[in-house]
Amino acid sequence: xxxxxxxxxxxxxxxxxxxxxxxxxxxxxxxxxxxxxxxxxxxxxxxxxxxxxxxxxxxxxxxxxxxxxxxxxxxxxxxxxxxxxxxxxxxxxxxxxxxxxxxxxxxxxxxxxxxxxxxxxxxxxxxxxxxxxxxxxxxxxxxxxxxxxxxxxxxxxxxxxxxxxxxxxxxxxxxxxxxxxxxxxxxxxxxxxxxxxxxxxxxxxxxxxxxxxxxxxxxxxxxxxxxxxxxxxxxxxxxxxxxxxxxxxxxxxxxxxxxxxxxxxxxxxxxxxxxxxxxxxxxxxxxxxxxxxxxxxxxxxxxxxxxxxxxxxxxxxxxxxxxxxxxxxxxxxxxxxxxxxxxxxxxxxxxxxxxxxxxxxxxxxxxxxxxxxxxxxxxxxxxxxxxxxxxxxxxx
Amino acid sequence: xxxxxxxxxxxxxxxxxxxxxxxxxxxxxxxxxxxxxxxxxxxxxxxxxxxxxxxxxxxxxxxxxxxxxxxxxxxxxxxxxxxxxxxxxxxxxxxxxxxxxxxxxxxxxxxxxxxxxxxxxxxxxxxxxxxxxx
Numbered sequence: 116x117x118x119x120x121x122x123x124x125x126x127x128x129x130x131x132x133x134x135x136x137x138x139x140x141x142x143x144x145x146x147x148x149x150x151x152x153x154x155x156x157x158x159x160x161x162x163x164x165x166x167x168x169x170x171x172x173x174x175x176x177x178x179x180x181x182x183x184x185x186x187x188x189x190x191x192x193x194x195x196x197x198x199x200x201x202x203x204x205x206x207x208x209x210x211x212x213x214x215x216x217x218x219x220x221x222x223x224x225x226x227x228x229x230x231x232x233x234x235x236x237x238x239x240x241x242x243x244x245x246x247x248x249x250x251x252x253x254x255x256x257x258x259x260x261x262x263x264x265x266x267x268x269x270x271x272x273x274x275x276x277x278x279x280x281x282x283x284x285x286x287x288x289x290x291x292x293x294x295x296x297x298x299x300x301x302x303x304x305x306x307x308x309x310x311x312x313x314x315x316x317x318x319x320x321x322x323x324x325x326x327x328x329x330x331x332x333x334x335x336x337x338x339x340x341x342x343x344x345x346x347x348x349x350x351x352x353x354x355x356x357x358x359x360x361x362x363x364x365x366x367x368x369x370x371x372x373x374x375x376x377x378x379x380x381x382x383x384x385x386x387x388x389x390x391x392x393x394x395x396x397x398x399x400x401x402x403x404x405x406x407x408x409x410x411x412x413x414x415x416x417x418x419x420x421x422x423x424x425x426x427x428x429x430x431x432x433x434x435x436x437x438x439x440x441x442x443x444x445x446x447x448x449x450x451x452x453x454x455x456x457x458x459x460x461x462x463x464x465x466x467x468x469x470x471x472x473x474x475x476x477x478x479x480x481x482x483x484x485x486x487x488x489x490x491x492x493x494x495x496x497x498x499x500x501x502x503x504x505x506x507x508x509x510x511x
Numbered sequence: 512x513x514x515x516x517x518x519x520x521x522x523x524x525x526x527x528x529x530x531x532x533x534x535x536x537x538x539x540x541x542x543x544x545x546x547x548x549x550x551x552x553x554x555x556x557x558x559x560x561x562x563x564x565x566x567x568x569x570x571x572x573x574x575x576x577x578x579x580x581x582x583x584x585x586x587x588x589x590x591x592x593x594x595x596x597x598x599x600x601x602x603x604x605x606x607x608x609x610x611x612x613x614x615x616x617x618x619x620x621x622x623x624x625x626x627x628x629x630x631x632x633x634x635x636x637x638x639x640x641x642x643x644x645x
Contacts, residue, residue: 140607143519144600169575172543172582176608179585272574274604 116145116286117152125282133183137278144275145286154248154287157266158190159280160236161228162252163273165197165466166216167491174219180277181225188283192231192241193223194253194273195408197468200232200436200461207472228280232461233435235344235408237264240437245366248291250279254357255407255483258347261358263340265366267291270357290357298331298360298371300324305334305382310500311345311413314338315482316389317381318349318356324379326354331373332361341410348407349482393485393498397476402504403464405433406481414442414458416501418450424509426455436460454509465491478504514617514637519598521633522612525640526591528626529563530619531555536572537579537605546588564628565590566619570602580605592630594619594637 124130125138141153163169169177197216198208220230231239234253243249243266251257252271260266269289271279279285289295302321308314321330330350338346338361350356360368404417409432417432432451434442439460442448448458464477464484469492478497479485488494499507533554535541540550546561560583570576580602583589593606598615606613612632622628625643630636 136608136610139520140604143603143607146517147598147600147603163575163578169578172578172585173575175585176578176581272577272600272604274574274577274608275600278604 116142116150122153131184133180133185134281137185137281140275140278141282141284141286145288148286148288150286150288152287153284154291155283156189156250156279156285157243157247158192158241158249159187159276160192160194160249160251160253160256161223161273161276161280162194164194164219164223164232165462166212166219167197167466167468169219174215174222177219177222181222185226185281187227187280189280190241191228191280192236193228194232195234195463195466196220196232196461197466198462199459202459206459206467208468209471212468226281231435231437233408234463235410235435238408238410238438239435248285250276250285252276254351255344255348257357258351258359259344261290262347262360262365263343270355296358296367297329298373298376299328300330301373301376301378302330302332303334303378303380304332305380306386307383308342310480310502311342312480312498312500313386314342314346315349315480316386316393316498318346319353319393319482319486320381320385320389322350322352322354322356326356328356330356330359331368331371331376332359335361336363338364341413344407345481352483352486390498393482393496395476395495395497397495397497399428399476399478399497399507401429401431401474402478402508403431403433403484404480404501404504405431406463406465406479406484408438408463409434411438411441414438414447414451417456417505418447420502420505421451421454421456421509424454424505426508427510428508430456430508431464432456432458433463434458434460464488469494478507480504512621512639514621514639516614516616516635516637518633518635519603519615520606520611520613522610523629523631523633524564524591524612525627525629526562526564528566528622528624528628529555529558529560530566530622530624532568534569534571535567537570537576537601538573540572541579541583543579543582544586544588546583559588560590561588563590564592564594564630566594566622568596568619570599572601574601576601577605577608580611581609584609584611592628592632594622594628594630
């Protein structure tokens, strides 16, 4: 790896042990993946925030790093935590869990990380520009930043993203390099896609078929950002997709060469098959919408569909704190609460200790949630569109 | 016998080899408090990694594994050194942050459990000082 003089001083230990270890980590990762230099990053998004995910070893490492003086050099945001940082008592989160979660957040704050606690930093004022290099963890945000915004990031781990934030650079390999951003497979979409759940199912299918590919979608003209968010999250959950292009929709689609690439089709049959694959035979005792975190438009849709209705089972709408505040200002949170639902901030169904709260079967509209809830939260899952979830819960 | 590999994490340490052909997931596979391998499906189940030179092909599983390696060190039950065929980012991150010497690109079939090893993490060298007495 080519290093500048400041980086050489850091590795010689002249800037203290924390910076040395963080840069050493990035140098090794760069060597493993064949980078020959570093690129400066515009921002970092750090995962591994929930106490449920990282446990005591993670808490102790983060507190040690903060105490030893690790500080981020670029704007750095945080993935969801294991609890709603304000309303955790109302959700029945155990006190011990909440206390340790707060210590994790405090350690990140001490390092200068903004406690955004959301997987959609790009919806709360941290929107990368086209061509900017980033070090983002959180697979769904990675695929959104690369594909929809045209920024450049690999799928970082929580630690490599934090090291990059502290050093202000990331090794130049993978999706930072133009030659790795070319489409590798064409996906012709024939199925009518009505809802984010349908886009998530498409993503789930493509991630399974080409887990490390760069798909080029035909037939997604007019897709909304929320739908693309669901599509990317599905691909990043069933596969390791970090980048896709969609004809006439995403910024790098125009320069793709698709002649001669492998082609796959997604028709009504495939959509039905994936919906069935993601659905267990059980009666939901909870429904969760907002994986990735719900946008304002999605919260608005839920509030509108709930008008004049009464929920018979709990509904959680998970979102970022900043989006919840705006939704409150517009009366949307109140509308959802009037129907008996909840708008939960800072956390989500995947990283919250759902299994400890007595739920066993959860309805979701997210392929990512459907992929992770059975293993991480011991939930059986029913996969539905938003409209179907509301109908089920209000008994229409 | 000296085996030359690639430096992952610097530092020199010696110890008895604990060798497995099976990949290790530190998260859920090793107890950070005791250093015991707790994955019931692993061939080293029940053994302790503390103070050993742990020799395995590569890591697998959750990125939280890096935190577990750090926890082992903090609790005084970490391996003295790590030797891999291919060190993926999870083990590399954990070894570097915990300051555990680590070398990869080593043909691990040359090493047997009980061999006395000296690992130079900075130079990327694994030296077999003595063979296990049979």
